[in-house]
Amino acid sequence: MTRTDHGDEAAEQQLSLWIAEIPEALRELRAEVLDEGFPFDFGPGSLAALEAHLLAEYRSARERVALDFRPTRCATVYLGEVLLGIGGGRWGWDPRKAPGSSTGRPVVHPDPALGLDPVDLLALVARAIRVRTVDVFTAEAAGLREAVTVRREREPGWAPVVVPHPEQAVRRTGANHPELVRWLDRRVAEFAAWADEVDLADETGAAGAAEGREQRWDFSPGSLDRLEAVLRDRFADSGALLAAKSDPFVQGVVWYLGEVVRRAREGVVWQYQPRTRFDEPLEAAMFHAGDEIHLDTPRVAQPGLRDGGSAYPMATMNVLFWETDEVDNPIQPRLADILDDFA
Structure with a gap:
């Protein structure tokens, strides 16, 4: 079974491409997409500002959310990285097509010890655009943080672990060749x-x-x-x-x-x-x-x-x-x- 959990080689290739593009997407988000004052710290407190920015990009609740729309793609990367920082786990890829995606979409798998389902990031963005309450991302982060708190109460000292994709591990090698x-x-x-x-x-x-x-x-x-x-x-x-x-x-x-x-x-x-x-x-x-x-x-x-x-x-x-x-x-x-x- 691949890291996509679907046994789909094509989906694994899509995931690898997504992972490889994360640094560039984040640089683009900070330099070209977001306002200068955005708190680019990967903290939960920045998610409301991220959601507000997307609502400005999607001016109507009826607009179709597309993963290939640059603000959506870049914001989805940032959102996923924030959630990984809270609940650990890893990036994954769901090959089943969703509205606005022709190749499937990225998901975040929280640390297995939390017993949570994968977070469909594109669906989360679509819900934020639809309800327009500017608290969808923050609520998702809060639920994840609560799950971590409950797990720690059962097992003091436990902490969620982020598992890097092999593509990310490659970025950290070669300095001592x-x-x-x-x-x-x-x-x-x-x-x-x-x-x-x-x-x-x-x-x-x-x-x-x-x-x-x-x-x-x-x-x-x-x-x-x-x-x-x-x-x-x-x-x-x-x-x-x-x-x-x-x-x-x-x-x-x-x-x-x-x-x-x-x-x-x-x-x-x-x-x-x-x-x-x-x-x-x-x-x-x-x-x-x-x-x-x-x-x-x-x-x-x-x-x-x-x-x-x-x-x-x-x-x-x-x-x-x-x-x-x-x-x-x-x-x-x-x-x-x-x-x-x-x-």
């Missing part, structure tokens, strides 16, 4: 030589003078525009960049770019999880898989944050040379865009 540790040590040791090489390639640089290196390459977000100019001058396109992926120069750019993110954003760590695009074990060494764009390279991530991001610096460098995105929309990528992927 031996090959990553060796690579990071090497990049630190070779940074001065790398910076001098970059300065030689940068006609706007200060002639590569060692005494100016700390000012030019200070790991600030502003230094990424200078680095971008160097990359664009050195490589004609993404093909030329990828052909040089194993070169120390390119690896130095990957490290510098990742270090800028690590120092500019909270909780960022380096990770290395050697894999292919099909999640099969990667046999080639770091930076040496000819048929992989970036999955054989390190990434930076915020595994400790609910809305934490992750990115492969090598992928950001590759996209730098694109003129259109995956669906042929014109784009104007910048190296500094990588910072937007993080909370």
Whole structure:
């Protein structure tokens, strides 16, 4: 039986996709959907404000609630995370179609010790829109909290446990991979030589003078525009960049770019999880898989944050040379865009 409790492989895939999108949905919720003053603390007290926001999005009780509507999708993620924080348990997926969902919908399974049914989050949102009392989410949280209190009275010391989905567990691995540790040590040791090489390639640089290196390459977000100019001058396109992926120069750019993110954003760590695009074990060494764009390279991530991001610096460098995105929309990528992927 899969984690969806329905023995449905397709539903398990949908759940994995949902879990993978949680950090981005939370960042989008905070940055673009909710008002600036929203108490984004994953506490029960924030649920009334969340429900009020949805009522503003759905102005009529008769409106059809849709999971693919951005405010609904993002709010459902936040609501589920709050309920998990109260009653423990795990995310699940119900493959049975509900109004507003063509692929089933997410549910939250409270800690099994509570003996409660799964919480159908989309149904909860639909009820909130229908009754418009601004207390549906708060009442659900209160009922869950009461169940936890009763369970603790029967078994002092008991506490609900959140069980991460395997997709969430993957986000927390790879920081101590031996090959990553060796690579990071090497990049630190070779940074001065790398910076001098970059300065030689940068006609706007200060002639590569060692005494100016700390000012030019200070790991600030502003230094990424200078680095971008160097990359664009050195490589004609993404093909030329990828052909040089194993070169120390390119690896130095990957490290510098990742270090800028690590120092500019909270909780960022380096990770290395050697894999292919099909999640099969990667046999080639770091930076040496000819048929992989970036999955054989390190990434930076915020595994400790609910809305934490992750990115492969090598992928950001590759996209730098694109003129259109995956669906042929014109784009104007910048190296500094990588910072937007993080909370």
